[in-house]
Amino acid sequence: IARKNYLGAMSHAEKILSADPENSVGHRVIVNASQALNYPQTMISSLQILKKANPDDKDLTKELAAALEMLGNWDQAEEIMAKLAKVNPDDPVLQQAYKDTAAKATIYRGRYEATFKKDEERVAGDDSAPSNKIRTAEEALNDRINLMEERLQNEQENYKLGVDIAKVYVELKDFDRAFEYYDWVQRENQVSDSTIDKAIADAHEAKFNHDIGQFPEGSPEREGLEAERDEFLLRDCRERADRYPTMPEIRFELGERLFRVGEANEAIQAFQRAQNSPKHRLESLNYLGQCFMQRGLYDMALSQFEKALEEKGVFDEQKKELVYNLACVYEHQGRPQEALHHFKSIYEVDIQFRDVVQKVEAGYSEGT
Template identity: 30%
Template sequence: MALWGKKNDDGVEPEEAFSPENARRFFERAQTTHDTLNYEYAVTLWLNGLAQDPGSVEGFEGFFRSVTAYAEEMGKKASGKEIAKALNGKGKILKYQQALLNWGLKPTSGAATLKAAEAAAALGLKEITEILGRRALGFAKQDEKPKKDVYVKLLDVFEKAGAFELAVEAGQIASQLDPSDGDLAARVKEMYASATIQRGRFEESAGEEGGFRKSIRNVEKQAQLEAEDSIVKTEDTKDRILAAKKADYEQRPTDTAAIEAYGRALLDRGKPQDELKALLLYKKAYEQTGQFRFRQRQGEVELRVERRKLRTLRSKLDANPDDEQLAEEVRKTEAKLLEMEISELRLQVENYPTNLGLKFELGKRLLEQGEYNEAIGLFQKAEEDPKHRRDVLRYKAEAFLKIDWIDEAVTTYRAALEGIVDPGSELALELRYGLMCALQQLAENDRDLESAEEADRLASEIAMKRFDYRDIVDRRKQIKDLIKSLRASV
């Protein structure tokens, strides 16, 4: 744990209330969920694990990988609204989770990065505070209209992180922006003194027998580790890390850890030739070891390439909405990507038969493809997992509706709505909308006035919450007309 000296009365949980063991369980589930391509839920799990161990760099980096994948997959549709509702922290822990989520969805925003750094600093998370603070300082320097208050906040952040050299740098820029602030100038001098003491400790260590060489080795090793752990790497850093991982792999080409590290470095640099090399690397590793995880990594790379192609095509279509040929190309690429996802998920379900989350993800893709019967079978198995049950019921009800099993759809939507905590959430709206549609269909099929009236009540509730929700205005008119017709025929 990287927390220090916090008391209960400042809104932070006492250190004994945290549990790295519980965090580990969240992180393991998060990684498994990420591997099943359910990035949104993986983000939730990483953040809730960080509530149990806020200073975990592993959890922090895992969160960033998943939130980046989620943002890439969803594009402009990426939203943290539902994730935020599922966060389990309180007080400053919750603020930290929320700030990380906002930053993860907007990683190039200087303001969001600074807020995340401040939230980490408020909890005393030195390592994470410095990582975020360095990034925020970089954004501040790029601002064409530098602001004193931003640099003062960075000074605060770096002081709390014990990164006094960086505190001096931020403070000096703030002083240059307002030379008349004597208190600020005095504070920068204090930071300079602290930085000098910090450097002195290093030099003292270097003066011991063998200390200089040891210190240099430590600095070089630390620089390498910091470069690898950094969330934001320069191209030069990526090149150096990749060269090191490649050399390590070439020395021990059958070592699974070396294979994984080399593959990650290739994908982190992410040039087209790197992706091809990673693809061939994982293919060879799977053939040599028979370990399915390498076949899974191979599939992830193929999906990554296809998703990027689809994003590029969609961007072109946004700029040329009347281009029918381009629109057709987008549709074909969407269909191909869906086929690829289904193929990969089938393999994963086959190799991890007890993983109900994988069955759920495969069921969703099959529902999208129109394979309703198979999707229902998978949803029935997946609903045994309490983590996914409400979401699974929602999709299962939709599948029943697609095959005109209206009674079953109504029953399933009702089960999904039972015990829902936030009736105003997006999920609750979707479930009520689905139940409304099912009841409308039931009323039309069976000429049932009671079902039509219940559908009308649901339509009214949804419209009161969100008047612009989907086609709710048109739906309500249809249901009103249906009620009139049914009453007239009585």
């Protein structure tokens, strides 16, 4: 870091984190190097892990908000600073920092709304168009692209804007044009960026899904494209996981894709890494439990679901799934009373959840 060899510093830090994913020194190096290289997404991943270990550290919270600002996520940055300001009402520096962030967020939202208001006025003021014309969603997206492309002419190093334009082309199903923009961004940017790589992967997935939708269910063409899609996206995700080894969100995505194709062993490795991320911890534990169930390791599956439920409060869809999976483990272990108890807890709040009605009725009919 001191020698400004930021990529080298990140490489050394990644080796440390591969052996110890929660090493605070390694994550601090990643944060400092990512800030110098303008990699906000990488910064955010490490800052979230540092904050998990030090939840009351005000400086970490401010750093996280700053990284979100760099990424353009003003709403979340404002929300984080608001919470910090609320629990530290006597800190004038922090209160001012929150006001600054809130002001920037307001300006950003105002510019965004003004852009589209101007667009609406321009269309409404077009004398050649009928006064009562209602624009379609496609027309609105095309107008939005025109404005963004005009802006890009004056901001030719604004690669984030190039990515945003590509995303709109994906919405329009104009995939050739979208990939032209992504190719331009990658060629000109010349710096690895996980958010761009993920956007490109999402565009490929959208194109596959669009093509798949052209064929009827069960047709050989559709099944062939689905297999091609899954293979391509898994390969792409593996490459991104290797390229960004310290980013738990990519590990989580890799675990999901491996789980879907039945690669339980490799999926376990990915979810074990991903659970270090506060954002993905509960879902990672849920998937780990399911992976262990697939392998018949019911005691280990039980442990994962119980750990997740200890950290889960509100009885939402995620908790229902955790409780359901836990009950299924008890079924496999030959413990019908415990299984019925948990199925009933879901039945009491959501009778339509999966096959919980049949599970509960079967339990009563068997006299459990």
